[in-house]
Amino acid sequence: MLTVKYITENREDVITRLAKKHVDAATLVDNIIATDEKRRSAKVQADQLQNEMNTLSKAIGQMYKEGRKEEADAAKSRTVELKEDIKNLTTAFAEYDAAVNALVVQLPNLPHDSVPFGRTPEENVVVRSGGEIPQLPDNKQPHWDLIKQHDIVDFELGTKLTGAGFPVYKGKGARLQRALINFFLDEGVKSGYFEVQPPILVNEDSGFGTGQLPDKEGQMYHATADNFYLIPTAEVPVTNIYRDVVLEESELPIRNIAYTPCFRREAGSWGAHVRGLNRLHQFDKVEIVQIAHPDKSYEILETMVAHVEGLVNKLGLPYRILRLCGGDMSFTSALTYDFEVYSAAQERWLEVSSVSNFESFQANRLKCRFREKESKKTVLAHTLNGSALALPRIVAALLENNQNADGSIKIPEILVPYTGFDTI
RNA sequence: GGAGAGAUGGCAGAGUGGUCGAUCGCGGCGGUCUUGAAAACCGUUGUACUGUGAGGUACCGGGGGUUCGAAUCCCUCUCUCUCCGCCA
Numbered sequence: 062m063l064t065v066k067y068i069t070e071n072r073e074d075v076i077t078r079l080a081k082k083h084v085d086a087a088t089l090v091d092n093i094i095a096t097d098e099k100r101r102s103a104k105v106q107a108d109q110l111q112n113e114m115n116t117l118s119k120a121i122g123q124m125y126k127e128g129r130k131e132e133a134d135a136a137k138s139r140t141v142e143l144k145e146d147i148k149n150l151t152t153a154f155a156e157y158d159a160a161v162n163a164l165v166v167q168l169p170n171l172p173h174d175s176v177p178f179g180r181t182p183e184e185n186v187v188v189r190s191g192g193e194i195p196q197l198p199d200n201k202q203p204h205w206d207l208i209k210q211h212d213i214v215d216f217e218l219g220t221k222l223t224g225a226g227f228p229v230y231k232g233k234g235a236r237l238q239r240a241l242i243n244f245f246l247d248e249g250v251k252s253g254y255f256e257v258q259p260p261i262l263v264n265e266d267s268g269f270g271t272g273q274l275p276d277k278e279g280q281m282y283h284a285t286a287d288n289f290y291l292i293p294t295a296e297v298p299v300t301n302i303y304r305d306v307v308l309e310e311s312e313l314p315i316r317n318i319a320y321t322p323c324f325r326r327e328a329g330s331w332g333a334h335v336r337g338l339n340r341l342h343q344f345d346k347v348e349i350v351q352i353a354h355p356d357k358s359y360e361i362l363e364t365m366v367a368h369v370e371g372l373v374n375k376l377g378l379p380y381r382i383l384r385l386c387g388g389d390m391s392f393t394s395a396l397t398y399d400f401e402v403y404s405a406a407q408e409r410w411l412e413v414s415s416v417s418n419f420e421s422f423q424a425n426r427l428k429c430r431f432r433e434k435e436s437k438k439t440v441l442a443h444t445l446n447g448s449a450l451a452l453p454r455i456v457a458a459l460l461e462n463n464q465n466a467d468g469s470i471k472i473p474e475i476l477v478p479y480t481g482f483d484t485i
Numbered sequence: 486g487g488a489g490a491g492a493u494g495g496c497a498g499a500g501u502g503g504u505c506g507a508u509c510g511c512g513g514c515g516g517u518c519u520u521g522a523a524a525a526c527c528g529u530u531g532u533a534c535u536g537u538g539a540g541g542u543a544c545c546g547g548g549g550g551u552u553c554g555a556a557u558c559c560c561u562c563u564c565u566c567u568c569c570g571c572c573a
Binding site: 144 | 503514532534535536541553554
């Protein structure tokens, strides 16, 4: 969330920039400023009275010590009214405080200046593309048919065990999964990321910290007996490592990489275009997360994009990088690049990564700060993350793009040391 | 799962109703000394909110209560440790 201080001091800026996300924030912003004003006023009054109370209490203590009991008892009677007033003001303060909070969390993050205008995914801007779209045999098959032919992913079996969207990977399918995970992790570690293996169940505080709660709880599976949530992305546990943390400036940037399974309920979004591996309830993903100095975060965003680009290049997949327009960006993001690979039998672009700079929007929720070396002041850090990469659609594209006329599939050379086979 | 103990500032560890935001030590920072470093000595050292400012307020795991006054008493929740049981 944005800081109230920033909103108050930059009212116009907030409103004009949010217009790019097609949000008319004027009413909300003014409401925040007005409520915050009341909040502060209640705080000041309460503090003053509390100060009187503290002074009086000390005096009473002194009187007792000196044996002036009657005087002390007289003073006590004066505290009754004070106490009542303080209670009322404190309650008012708490109410205003909660109100301000409830309002502020409704404001999306401000889009960066470079974010294109636009409302729909069609208005995203292709910043660059690479790789070559392969010429497939006339009898080309979509991946769900290839999968069936080789019996490497079993959707029906997954449905038996759990339900739709929880496939069972079998044989070379399972090994391909494992190969990709290891490949992505190794590449990340080679680029200087620090590997972590977080829990895949998180508590409410963590869900709130990265913004999945309270609004998007329908997105996550909920283990109600313990009030834990299954993570929709490793972003949640990995970023929350830095919740309520004050880092040293010299520790920045923090660069973490993690593999986790991810769980998404995707309620209501089932339907066309979700066949096969295109959309699942459980899938594997390697995620990169950075905590950065505000002056460096955009530079770092580009290095993350470059890292992801390196991965799709090494896998030989045709790809394009999109800069998301204001209307297609997430609530929390200031600038997002999406990576799409071309799945040549479906003849569709599939999103396989989303790399974002959240600036201090998440950090403010998380209270993730660093101590500025010069001033020794604590400053909100910038958080960034990106998929590097999400597996199922990569697998879909690999299978489709590398198929031969007989339905056999060539494994990209770089993966062979990981899979132990070069053909499916 | 059973029994017990505990949660205090970066760490270690005092403090059981009244100038306690909190003793002392270590660590950190600044300084003296030194060619430099170490040692020694002196000083300093939490966070947040609020006020133009001096300052004020809050925070001793979380929440609630008793009291003129709570780190200290009561209730409750969470977590940690030790022993036993079970277990990949």
